[in-house]
Amino acid sequence: MKRFSWRQILAWGRPALGVVLLFVFIGGVWVGTATADLYIPRPGRGPLPLLDEAWNLVTAEYYGNLPPASVRFRGAIRGLLETLEDPYTVLLDPAPAQQEQQRLSGRYGGIGVSLWWAETGVIALTPNENGPAARAGVRPGDRLLAIDGVRLQASETLEAVAARLEGEVGSAVMLTLRREGTSDEITLTLTREETMQPSTEWRMVEGTDDVGYLRIQLFTTQTPDEVPQAVRELLQKGAHALVLDLRGNGGGMLADLNVIAGVFLPAGATVYYDVTETEEHEVQASGDPLFTGPLVVLVDGGTASTSEILAAALRDHGRALLIGAQTYGKSSIQALYPLPDGSMLHVTHAVWLTPARVRLDGVGLLPDVPAEPRPGADAALEAALTCFQAGECRR
Structure with missing residues (x-):
């Protein structure tokens, strides 16, 4: 069996069902080989006589139509995996597996915009250059009022609105906008x-001239290149303080996290410990830090896995305060194995520890400054700005 390279090892923040729902609601395509005719061996021809006997009884006595062999075999695999009692060692069917690869590569059916809070309860758009929205006439700063005739509610999150904008490639979506x-x-x-x-979006915080904002939505193959680019542009615009937003970031690609952490930490600083059944590996920040000014990290219950690793590393090394709500709490790392029918097997192969050697499963990270969300406002961002103004964001 060919194992995915280290760059394809994931740290997801929720059990597989949550991952699949993430792709349904929030969202290089990898495509598997043609579906194979999977089967259960006949008695005397395979190593599983008990399973053979049970299945032969089913085929002989079952009243009704049997599902295709590939469906039956995936069901058998899932039954075996359930005995591990590990919600992260799972089998994804071909369609969700392909969606996962699309998501991690940054490809999806959408209109090419970033969303941000322009003011209390009002969402603004920034179109991607040469994307569908830009070509249709969407301008930076346009306020989004409705999608397909349904008005936005003040209680809707950015993630929920983004989900309404995404859909099947080739489908239409109608936007009601108000020009700034x-x-x-x-x-x-x-x-x-x-x-x-x-995977990221960045801007100067509205109403300030020296506070930059960088949001990492998901750790994809693009993130290690995007984060340094974002920080350089924010520095050029005069950012002396930075808000790193990891809220709702359920993880993703773990490879090259040392590069991302190295934007904020000195080379050689411990980012996390990778612990398998047989060995322990210390992962260190690489490169020279680009940003050394005041830094806060926004977190919430959707901050999980890879994003928790980064948040913990920045706090453990005294680089940042955490503002928001308690994080999800997941410390396992999954390796991915493509199967011949296009499905994908996730196998927990290691756990990670924070630089302080803490395992976060079921515990998560508690914020230094709690900030409960309020409808139509960004309480955590407001708390970050207050922290900067008071000069309390350096630890």
Whole structure:
């Protein structure tokens, strides 16, 4: 069996069902080989006589139609995996497996925009250059009022709104917008395309001239390149303090996290410990830090796995305060194995420890500054700005 390379080892923040739902609701395509005719060996021809006997009884006595062999075999695999009592060692069917690969590569059916809170309860858009939204006439700063005629609610999160914008490639979506500085509403109909979605978004915080904002939505193959680029651009715009937003980030690719951490930590600083059944490996930050100013990290219950590793490393080394709510708490690492029918096997092969050698399973990280979410406002970001203004964000 060919094992995925280290760059394809994941640290996801929720059990597989949560991962699949993430792709359904929030969202290089990898495609498996043609479906194989999977089967259970006949008695005397395989190593599983008990299973053979049980299945032969079923085939002889069952009243009704049997599902295809591939479906039956996946069911058998899932039954075996359930005995491990590990919610992260799972089998994904071909369609969710392909969605996972699309998500991690940054490809999805969408319109090519980033969302951000422009003011209390109002979401603004920034179109990706040459994306469907930009070509249709969406301008930076346009306020999003409705999607397909359904008005946005003040209680909706950015993630929920993003989910409404995504869909099947080729499908249409209608946006109701208000141009910045006007009261007139306009309607645009866009066609969703296969879009390369950046894993990050960044900007200067509105109402400030020296606070940058960097959000990592998911750790994908693009993130190690995007984070340094974002920090350089924010520094050029005059950022002296930085908000790193990891809320709702359920993890993703663990490879090259040392590069991302190295943007904020000195070379050689411990990012995490990778512990398998037989060995322990210390992962260290690499490169020279690009940003050494005041830093806060926004976290919540959706901050999990890879994002928890980064948040813990920044706090353990005294680089950042955590603001928001308790994180999810997941310390296991999964390796991915593609199977011949296009399905994907996730196998827990290691756990990680924080630089302080803490395992976070079921515990998570407690914020230094709690900030409960409020409808139509960003309480955590407001707390971060207050922290900067008071000069309390250096530990």
